[in-house]
Amino acid sequence: MTAARFPLGPFTPSPANPILQPHSDGWESANLYNPAAIVEGDEVVLLYRAHAADKISRIGMARSRDGIHFERLGTPVLEPEQPYEQAGCEDPRITRVDDTYYLTYTGFDGTTAQLCLATSTDLRTWTRHGPLFPGFNTWRTLPYGSDQPWSKAGVIHPEPIEGHYWMWFGEGSLYAATSTDLLHWTPVTDDQHPLYAPTPGAWDGTLVEIGAPPVETEDGLLVFLINNATATSPSQVHYQCGQIAIARRDPGTVLAKMTRPWLRPHTHEDTHGLVPNVTFVEGLVHFQGRWLAYYGQSDTTLAVAVHDPAGQSWRTTGQAPHAADR
Numbered sequence: 001m002t003a004a005r006f007p008l009g010p011f012t013p014s015p016a017n018p019i020l021q022p023h024s025d026g027w028e029s030a031n032l033y034n035p036a037a038i039v040e041g042d043e044v045v046l047l048y049r050a051h052a053a054d055k056i057s058r059i060g061m062a063r064s065r066d067g068i069h070f071e072r073l074g075t076p077v078l079e080p081e082q083p084y085e086q087a088g089c090e091d092p093r094i095t096r097v098d099d100t101y102y103l104t105y106t107g108f109d110g111t112t113a114q115l116c117l118a119t120s121t122d123l124r125t126w127t128r129h130g131p132l133f134p135g136f137n138t139w140r141t142l143p144y145g146s147d148q149p150w151s152k153a154g155v156i157h158p159e160p161i162e163g164h165y166w167m168w169f170g171e172g173s174l175y176a177a178t179s180t181d182l183l184h185w186t187p188v189t190d191d192q193h194p195l196y197a198p199t200p201g202a203w204d205g206t207l208v209e210i211g212a213p214p215v216e217t218e219d220g221l222l223v224f225l226i227n228n229a230t231a232t233s234p235s236q237v238h239y240q241c242g243q244i245a246i247a248r249r250d251p252g253t254v255l256a257k258m259t260r261p262w263l264r265p266h267t268h269e270d271t272h273g274l275v276p277n278v279t280f281v282e283g284l285v286h287f288q289g290r291w292l293a294y295y296g297q298s299d300t301t302l303a304v305a306v307h308d309p310a311g312q313s314w315r316t317t318g319q320a321p322h323a324a325d326r
Contacts, residue, residue, distance in 0.1 A: 003309070004215045004286075006223045006245040007258050011293055011305035016068050018269050018301035020048065027051065027058050027076060031274050033296030036094040036103070037212075037283025044287050045123060046070060046294060047077065047092045047103065048302060056080060057088035059105065061123060067285070067292045068304065077124050084109050084131055085116065093282055095156040095213050097165075102182055104154035104169075107131060115151040115169055117183065132169075132177075132185050139172035140191040142198070145207070146172075155213040156182070157222065157251075166251050168224065171209040173197040176252050188252050196244065196254045203261055204228035206237060212284035212293070214246070221255070222246045225281050225293065228261065239278040240264040241295070263295065263305060273298025281305075 022032045028050035035048035044067045051057045058076035078089050085107035092105045100119055103126065107116040114131035132154065139145030154169035164178040167185055173194035177185040189195070198205050204226075211225035224244050229237040240261035247255050264270075265277045276298050283294035291307040 004217045004223060004291075006217060006221050006256065007243045007262065008215060008223050008225075008291060009243075009262050009307050011262060011291070011307045013263075013267070013303060013305045014068060017267070017303035018297060019068055019304055020046070020062060020070055020072075020302040022050065022300070027079075028060055028072075029053070030055075031300050032060075033299050033302055034091045034280055035283045035294045035296070035302055036092040037285045037292070037294045038094050038096060038101070039285050039287050040123075044070075044285055044292065046283065046302075047094060047123070049090055049092065049296075050076075051088070055088070057090045057108075059089050059092050067287050067290070073124075078103070078105070078118060078126050082107070082128065082130075084112075084114055086110065089116075091153065091282060093153070093155050093210075093213060095158050097156075097158045097182060100182075102156055104132075104156065104167075106152045112146075112148060113150050113152050113171075115154045117154075117185075119183075129183055133187060136175075136187065136191050138170040138175060138191060138194075141194060142172050142207070153210045155210050155224070157214055157216075159216075161248060161251055168195070168210050168214070168246075170194070172207050174208055174210055174226070195252060196257075198228075202259070203230050203240060204242060206231045211241060211281040215284065215286075216248065220248045222248055222251065225284060227280050236277065238265060239280050241279060241281045241293075263293070265298070267297070269297040269301050269303065271298065273300030275299040279303075 032050040035046040059078040061073040062070035064070040087110035088108040090106040103118045117129040118126040120126045152171040174196040176188045179185045206229045209227045214222035241263040242258045245256040281295040293305045
């Protein structure tokens with residue numbers, strides 16, 4: 001098990017940011033952001049969302065031997081084929097179990113977003129398994145957002161807990177689901193009973209959305225990076241990132257959370273783009289002794305924040321974790 005603790009960090013945005021940007025005149029010419037990340041041998045692999053001016057998202061792939069400088073495949077590995085994703089394949093998260101990769105992504109048909117699943121053994125050729133939660137609305141308990149079926153953002157823990165695999169998912173509020181085969185998933189509760197909801201009046205008061213797959217600590221906690229948006233005006237939100245902890249022995253209950261974000265918009269790329277004021281983490285890996293958190297900047301470029309346990313600590317940086325008691 002890779003040593004980790006709650007909260008994880010601190011993270012420092014890399015001076016090399018943005019590490020990937022839109023380019024050429026094709027499918028990734030306008031915006032490139034929101035990556036899944038996984039370590040393969042001596043490389044970090046990113047599966048990122050990108051689109052041209054038409055805003056129809058496809059998922060591309062890039063590889064790196066240092067986690068900072070990436071080479072792109074050049075063609076999408078997943079692009080719209082089915083009616084439920086005709087307006088885009090968006091916001092991937094990835095987990096490997098044995099020799100199979102499980103990719104969750106948002107299938108958008110132009111009106112409705114649905115959390116979808118695809119599997120692969122080589123990261124390039126994907127088998128679709130369709131929408132996971134038809135009829136589920138992760139905005140159900142909130143006074144804003146979609147009033148129709150809507151689900152996004154799913155992260156899978158690669159090890160079973162008491163005979164079941166667990167997924168945590170949701171935009172608006174967070175929910176959990178279980179599976180015995182990693183393909184068919186059943187929500188633990190209905191959409192009126194979220195596992196975790198926005199905190200009125202706090203920095204995460206507008207919405208919560210799951211970020212990267214969980215990291216397990218030595219004392220049995222599952223640490224999640226979550227993305228949050230806090231409204232600053234009726235027309236503007238700030239996407240920031242916090243952390244929550246769930247006990248492995250009780251995977252349906254949030255045990256603790258950070259009361260302040262560990263990542264927030266501050267650079268030009270974070271605050272200017274297709275959707276301004278966004279830092280949106282979807283990928284987290286432990287690579288060459290460091291933690292690397294990959295995030296989208298204002299839905300336009302792609303960046304990384306680094307935590308080096310050997311060279312950083314909350315004490316030496318003068319930062320406090322601001323974690324709630326667990």
